[in-house]
Amino acid sequence: xxxxxxxxxxxxxxxxxxxxxxxxxxxxxxxxxxxxxxxxxxxxxxxxxxxxxxxxxxxxxxxxxxxxxxxxxxxxxxxxxxxxxxxxxxxxxxxxxxxxxxxxxxxxxxxxxxxxxxxxxxxxxxxxxxxxxxxxxxxxxxxxxxxxxxxxxxxxxxxxxxxxxxxxxxxxxxxxxxxxxxxxxxxxxxxxxxxxxxxxxxxxxxxxxxxxxxxxxxxxxxxxxxxxxxxxxxxxxxxxxxxxxxxxxxxxxxxxxxxxxxxxxxxxxxxxxxxxxxxxxxxxxxxxxxxxxxxxxxxxxxxxxxxxxxxxxxxxxxxxxxxxxxxxxxxxxxxxxxxxxxxxxxxxxxxxxxxxxxxxxxxxxxxxxxxxxxxxxxxxxxxxxxxxxxxxxxxxxxxxxxxxxxxxxxxxxxxxxxxxxxxxxxxxxxxxxxxxxxxxxxxxxxxxxxxxxxxxxxxxxxxxxxxxxxxxxxxxxxxxxxxxxxxxxxxxxxxxxxxxxxxxxxxxxxxxxxxxxxxxxxxxxx
Amino acid sequence: xxxxxxxxxxxxxxxxxxxxxxxxxxxxxxxxxxxxxxxxxxxxxxxxxxxxxxxxxxxxxxxxxxxxxxxxxxxxxxxxxxxxxxxxxxxxxxxxxxxxxxxxxxxxxxxxxxxxxxxxxxxxxxxxxxxxxxxxxxxxxxxxxxxxxxxxxxxxxxxxxxxxxxxxxxxxxxxxxxxxxxxxxxxxxxxxxxxxxxxxxxxxxxxxxxxxxxxxxxxxxxxxxxxxxxxxxxxxxxxxxxxxxxxxxxxxxxxxxxxxxxxxxxxxxxxxxxxxxxxxxxxxxxxxxxxxxxxxxxxxxxxxxxxxxxxxxxxxxxxxxxxxxxxxxxxxxxxxxxxxxxxxxxxxxxxxxxxxxxxxxxxxxxxxxxxxxxxxxxxxxxxxxxxxxxxxxxxxxxxxxxxxxxxxxxxxxxxxxxxxxxxxxxxxxxxxxxxxxxxxxxxxxxxxxxxxxxxxxxxxx
Numbered sequence: 001x002x003x004x005x006x007x008x009x010x011x012x013x014x015x016x017x018x019x020x021x022x023x024x025x026x027x028x029x030x031x032x033x034x035x036x037x038x039x040x041x042x043x044x045x046x047x048x049x050x051x052x053x054x055x056x057x058x059x060x061x062x063x064x065x066x067x068x069x070x071x072x073x074x075x076x077x078x079x080x081x082x083x084x085x086x087x088x089x090x091x092x093x094x095x096x097x098x099x100x101x102x103x104x105x106x107x108x109x110x111x112x113x114x115x116x117x118x119x120x121x122x123x124x125x126x127x128x129x130x131x132x133x134x135x136x137x138x139x140x141x142x143x144x145x146x147x148x149x150x151x152x153x154x155x156x157x158x159x160x161x162x163x164x165x166x167x168x169x170x171x172x173x174x175x176x177x178x179x180x181x182x183x184x185x186x187x188x189x190x191x192x193x194x195x196x197x198x199x200x201x202x203x204x205x206x207x208x209x210x211x212x213x214x215x216x217x218x219x220x221x222x223x224x225x226x227x228x229x230x231x232x233x234x235x236x237x238x239x240x241x242x243x244x245x246x247x248x249x250x251x252x253x254x255x256x257x258x259x260x261x262x263x264x265x266x267x268x269x270x271x272x273x274x275x276x277x278x279x280x281x282x283x284x285x286x287x288x289x290x291x292x293x294x295x296x297x298x299x300x301x302x303x304x305x306x307x308x309x310x311x312x313x314x315x316x317x318x319x320x321x322x323x324x325x326x327x328x329x330x331x332x333x334x335x336x337x338x339x340x341x342x343x344x345x346x347x348x349x350x351x352x353x354x355x356x357x358x359x360x361x362x363x364x365x366x367x368x369x370x371x372x373x374x375x376x377x378x379x380x381x382x383x384x385x386x387x388x389x390x391x392x393x394x395x396x397x398x399x400x401x402x403x404x405x406x407x408x409x410x411x412x413x414x415x416x417x418x419x420x421x422x423x424x425x426x427x428x429x430x431x432x433x434x435x436x437x438x439x440x441x442x443x444x445x446x447x448x449x450x451x452x453x454x455x456x457x458x459x460x461x462x463x464x465x466x467x468x469x470x471x472x473x474x475x476x477x478x479x480x481x482x483x484x485x486x487x488x489x490x491x492x493x494x495x496x497x498x499x500x501x502x503x504x505x506x507x508x509x510x511x512x513x514x515x516x517x518x519x520x521x522x523x524x525x526x
Numbered sequence: 527x528x529x530x531x532x533x534x535x536x537x538x539x540x541x542x543x544x545x546x547x548x549x550x551x552x553x554x555x556x557x558x559x560x561x562x563x564x565x566x567x568x569x570x571x572x573x574x575x576x577x578x579x580x581x582x583x584x585x586x587x588x589x590x591x592x593x594x595x596x597x598x599x600x601x602x603x604x605x606x607x608x609x610x611x612x613x614x615x616x617x618x619x620x621x622x623x624x625x626x627x628x629x630x631x632x633x634x635x636x637x638x639x640x641x642x643x644x645x646x647x648x649x650x651x652x653x654x655x656x657x658x659x660x661x662x663x664x665x666x667x668x669x670x671x672x673x674x675x676x677x678x679x680x681x682x683x684x685x686x687x688x689x690x691x692x693x694x695x696x697x698x699x700x701x702x703x704x705x706x707x708x709x710x711x712x713x714x715x716x717x718x719x720x721x722x723x724x725x726x727x728x729x730x731x732x733x734x735x736x737x738x739x740x741x742x743x744x745x746x747x748x749x750x751x752x753x754x755x756x757x758x759x760x761x762x763x764x765x766x767x768x769x770x771x772x773x774x775x776x777x778x779x780x781x782x783x784x785x786x787x788x789x790x791x792x793x794x795x796x797x798x799x800x801x802x803x804x805x806x807x808x809x810x811x812x813x814x815x816x817x818x819x820x821x822x823x824x825x826x827x828x829x830x831x832x833x834x835x836x837x838x839x840x841x842x843x844x845x846x847x848x849x850x851x852x853x854x855x856x857x858x859x860x861x862x863x864x865x866x867x868x869x870x871x872x873x874x875x876x877x878x879x880x881x882x883x884x885x886x887x888x889x890x891x892x893x894x895x896x897x898x899x900x901x902x903x904x905x906x907x908x909x910x911x912x913x914x915x916x917x918x919x920x921x922x923x924x925x926x927x928x929x930x931x932x933x934x935x936x937x938x939x940x941x942x943x944x945x946x947x948x949x950x951x952x953x954x955x956x957x958x959x960x961x962x963x964x965x966x967x968x969x970x971x972x973x974x975x976x977x978x979x980x981x982x983x984x985x986x987x
Binding site: 359 | 661773
């Protein structure tokens with residue numbers, strides 16, 4: 001077969017294909033001048049942490065760009081947009097005659113994409129002799145590819161690419177016009193004259209998330225005094241994409257705008273060239289599997305010989321206070337605090353200064369500073385979860401989100417780190433989760449478990465229609481604690497100490513320090 | 527190694543032109559305090575002295591935990607206000623370097639495989655999608671398509687790519703050298719207690735040593751640090767919905783005593799007396815409890831399920847003692863594993879069993895199940911089962927308790943499954959109804975003999 005006969009045909013085909021495209025002029029818009037980014041939380045994330053690699057929330061990005069439009073038809077390509085862009089949400093305004101067509105192209109320039117574009121066309125192949133170092137270039141014609149390998153035709157006949165064991169390199173004459181380095185958004189527009197246009201590009205993009213991170217510092221208080229804490233919150237923003245947004249206006253939205261399920265974006269085509277040749281693997285190329293490496297075995301129990309009194313090398317644990325120079329405060333002092341405003345039924349937090357949202361980065365700006373919040377420390381339990389073996393009770397901090405308690409601001413969902421004072425300065429006492437809390441809502445944060453305040457619940461006797469239960473709370477702390485034990489079953493008769501709280505029978509009791517409290521109650525059987 | 531140092535230098539000069547950084551082996555950590563909790567979590571407080579310019583400045587904080595929970599970072603100090611905090615983890619890797627070079631020109635050096643001659647060309651990187659597409663002169667090529675050696679020389683490292691995740695804080699200051707406290711939470715540091723208990727059966731006493739085992743898998747060393755251990759898990763609380771762990775059954779009755787041990791809210795604190803180095807991937811053991819000759823008693827326990835009938839089965843050996851101030855260990859016990867040893871005839875300690883214990887308040891009575899007794903067994907027989915009426919059954923049980931030891935044994939024999947309204951019509955010795963569901967007999971079995979207990983139950987099932 002004559003290869004050169006194909007060239008003429010090919011050149012003709014190319015010219016035909018390039019024809020309509022040549023009438024459009026390509027305008028590349030590189031960097032935006034002004035960016036606003038509004039971040040929405042991942043819907044339904046609950047109290048799970050932000051996925052740092054690819055945050056599941058989204059952002060509304062508004063960019064201002066200035067471009068020079070030529071007269072006639074033009075294709076404007078936007079670079080530097082977020083890789084998580086939802087192309088269907090993109091809106092472009094500011095063009096003299098509007099947008100004729102909006103395209104997102106995901107045909108990527110890649111080894112595979114090149115072969116695909118050059119199928120039935122001519123390329124050069126260069127082979128290097130490893131012994132002499134001489135390379136030889138010849139023109140060949142791609143017959144098949146890129147799926148499963150590449151077959152090409154040379155003057156000698158048909159061959160498979162890289163199934164030879166020789167170093168082979170392909171060279172392509174021209175860059176295929178419709179392949180791009182990254183998925184890109186482009187628009188088609190028309191202008192009668194050449195103009196400089198300032199346009200606004202607005203779009204939604206995935207790969208962002210935010211949450212509040214609270215720091216609650218419990219203040220020292222005298223016995224009988226109302227207990228208080230200082231509440232501070234960070235606005236924590238995560239960007240999982242590869243684009244940085246410099247000098248941007250940043251906002252965050254609390255609340256749950258409705259989002260519909262959205263199909264996956266068109267998968268970009270391209271990638272590495274997968275070549276499958278006739279068998280040539282040798283046994284030494286079969287990967288060696290080292291097998292499962294077991295974890296380090298647990299340490300052997302310390303030999304009881306150490307029972308001897310010689311303890312020269314031991315470090316004894318004793319109470320020795322840390323230097324007084326240690327920190328006295330757990331919450332930072334904020335120089336910049338995000339401002340809150342209402343946006344319909346949502347809450348908007350605006351960072352008052354321009355900030356840079358880095359690629360693959362997490363950023364924090366103060367959002368709530370509320371000193372002197374009144375709270376109560378309550379131990380809570382549900383009788384059904386306990387048995388005759390005593391078990392620890394969880395404790396919570398409870399407050400009301402109103403002015404009297406020192407709050408009265410919307411509290412967006414987030415993690416609460418509770419710091420409490422000790423002889424060694426403020427230390428972390430617990431970490432709990434807070435859902436979105438509006439003004440006047442009750443606010444409860446579960447801090448931790450107390451091994452000193454314990455509950456056991458024993459069924460003492462049973463008849464056909466009654467269960468006789470005994471609950472015992474032991475308090476090994478040296479001061480009184482308030483416990484609320486919920487009983488979800490139907491209680492027979494009126495029992496002193498039990499009242500209904502929010503429709504649930506609750507034993508609310510203050511247990512003196514180093515003491516116990518016992519409640520006998522009867523449950524009706526159905 | 528030299529290359530890394532060089533890249534680090536480059537990075538430092540690109541990312542933070544304003545801040546001079548010395549590339550030395552010295553850690554940037556200051557006076558470090560590490561507070562370690564039970565649940566693989568630690569609070570690191572690092573007092574670093576910063577020389578701050580007046581007004582705003584961006585400070586970087588190297589040498590923090592490799593697993594830092596960046597959202598928990600707090601910086602506090604005299605006269606400083608925080609503008610913003612950033613944690614960036616866009617790391618410099620060969621793939622990232624190439625990705626960021628798209629659209630730029632690099633130098634290629636090709637080495638002839640036979641002659642070793644080098645040829646230099648400039649190439650424009652067009653795309654990096656599963657292979658690097660370049661433009662050399664007028665033609666398009668794929669980098670290293672033929673597998674021959676090609677060196678790629680980049681003109682520069684792209685900005686904002688870092689060797690390690692970087693924590694930086696922008697702050698406002700009055701200027702000057704100020705001590706600041708950087709605090710954050712990190713997983714990867716944890717501790718647990720291990721107890722070594724030596725039981726002296728003749729004297730009926732135990733010697734107990736408590737050891738703290740502290741592990742650092744956080745990826746970072748903490749040098750000359752103050753270490754404080756907290757017996758407690760700060761986010762284990764589940765509120766009133768359910769509780770985190772099922773009781774281990776080691777606490778017979780919970781104590782209500784307290785002592786003067788330092789506390790943090792409801793947790794107990796165990797500070798280490800001296801500063802110490804905690805290296806990454808290191809396990810460290812220190813002693814925190816040493817009690818000798820506390821009274822203890824060995825008993826046997828056997829629990830039979832409803833209608834359970836079995837061949838002679840070993841009873842559990844149980845060690846009972848108290849954590850109370852008088853006649854006990856006189857301290858709280860953080861959760862951990864208690865290993866029990868006894869001396870053999872030659873006086874050497876031998877391991878006889880272990881049991882997990884939960885955090886135990888002072889003043890509790892405890893029972894530790896160490897294993898199954900070889901010589902103390904219980905055989906259970908359902909002797910009679912009669913349907914008395916449409917709703918009642920009569921069940922007669924026999925329990926044969928045998929003791930092959932040369933000394934007397936006390937066996938706590940329990941029958942469960944009594945479903946509340948089961949009555950005992952007749953029994954060979956007096957029982958205690960410990961709960962609606964369970965009845966218990968304390969059986970004293972003399973040396974090398976056996977005792978039979980019988981009971982007749984009236985039940986609905």
